[in-house]
Amino acid sequence: MLEHGGMDGVFKALADPTRRAVIAQLSCRRRAVSELAQPFDMALPSFVQHLKVLERCGLVRSEKVGRVRSYELVPKRLREAESWLCEQRQMWEQRLDQLDAYLEELKATEDQEGTL
Amino acid sequence: MSNNNFPWTLNPKLDLVLERVVDVPVHMVWKAWTDPKHLVKWFTPRPWKTVECKIDLRPGGQFYTVMQSPEGETQPPGNGCYLEVIENQRLVWTGALGPGFRPNDTSEAPFLFTAAIVLEEVKGSDGKPATKYTAIAMHSEEAGCKTHSDMGFHEGWGAALDQLVELAKTW
Numbered sequence: 001m002l003e004h005g006g007m008d009g010v011f012k013a014l015a016d017p018t019r020r021a022v023i024a025q026l027s028c029r030r031r032a033v034s035e036l037a038q039p040f041d042m043a044l045p046s047f048v049q050h051l052k053v054l055e056r057c058g059l060v061r062s063e064k065v066g067r068v069r070s071y072e073l074v075p076k077r078l079r080e081a082e083s084w085l086c087e088q089r090q091m092w093e094q095r096l097d098q099l100d101a102y103l104e105e106l107k108a109t110e111d112q113e114g115t116l
Numbered sequence: 117m118s119n120n121n122f123p124w125t126l127n128p129k130l131d132l133v134l135e136r137v138v139d140v141p142v143h144m145v146w147k148a149w150t151d152p153k154h155l156v157k158w159f160t161p162r163p164w165k166t167v168e169c170k171i172d173l174r175p176g177g178q179f180y181t182v183m184q185s186p187e188g189e190t191q192p193p194g195n196g197c198y199l200e201v202i203e204n205q206r207l208v209w210t211g212a213l214g215p216g217f218r219p220n221d222t223s224e225a226p227f228l229f230t231a232a233i234v235l236e237e238v239k240g241s242d243g244k245p246a247t248k249y250t251a252i253a254m255h256s257e258e259a260g261c262k263t264h265s266d267m268g269f270h271e272g273w274g275a276a277l278d279q280l281v282e283l284a285k286t287w
Binding site: 093 | 130132134136138139140144145147148154157158159160161162251253255
């Protein structure tokens with residue numbers, strides 16, 4: 001009934017501060033690799049590894065135009081990550097709404113018949 | 117909540133706590149939760165249905181439900197067991213254990229839960245006895261890891277990511 005597949009990669013990817021910072025950088029717009037790497041004191045190949053982790057789990061996608069590869073965010077993946085507990089809450093709210101309505105019915109019957 | 121009514125510690129990042137007051141006596145709320153004939157009438161959010169229910173009301177006793185989709189497809193049963201049964205006060209059950217406290221095969225149900233219903237008699241709007249009840253659903257940390265509200269729990273998710281998720285909602 002509930003979709004929750006394949007999120008482990010997302011959370012593993014986001015467990016790293018460099019990768020979280022990349023996500024934050026991408027939250028306003030698409031950026032080229034060199035621009036993304038600039039704030040980090042890190043060799044480019046290592047940095048590119050981080051980008052690959054993000055892309056593999058579907059949080060970002062990249063495109064190469066000429067010699068420049070640039071990255072953008074895939075917001076759908078983050079939405080999937082945040083939705084589970086929210087779904088659980090909705091399910092419980094509705095269940096309890098139904099319970100309360102049913103109890104009102106029962107009470108009305110009990111008042112009439114004097115039994116439950 | 118951690119008091120005599122539910123003397124366990126909850127984690128707001130993993131657990132749901134829903135409190136309601138309903139204008140019926142405690143024993144009726146208890147009945148609705150513990151008698152299959154009543155439970156099937158309301159337990160599953162519509163348009164889904166509970167088509168089967170077995171209740172063996174004692175610690176270790178079976179709490180078995182089968183749901184059916186709106187298209188008429190029957191789902192794998194929930195076969196949990198009760199952990200605590202205090203009539204008209206508290207009912208605790210889990211999906212992690214089956215009848216007789218035997219651990220369930222959890223590969224089919226990756227998110228385990230323990231749930232509790234805590235009942236308390238209060239005075240209703242008409243002065244007659246009413247019931248305050250609290251529904252608690254506790255989840256494992258694994259489940260919490262998969263939720264946004266839990267993002268602070270993984271070290272340093274930070275404000276940037278919250279903003280990001282806000283942004284993502286608008287897309």
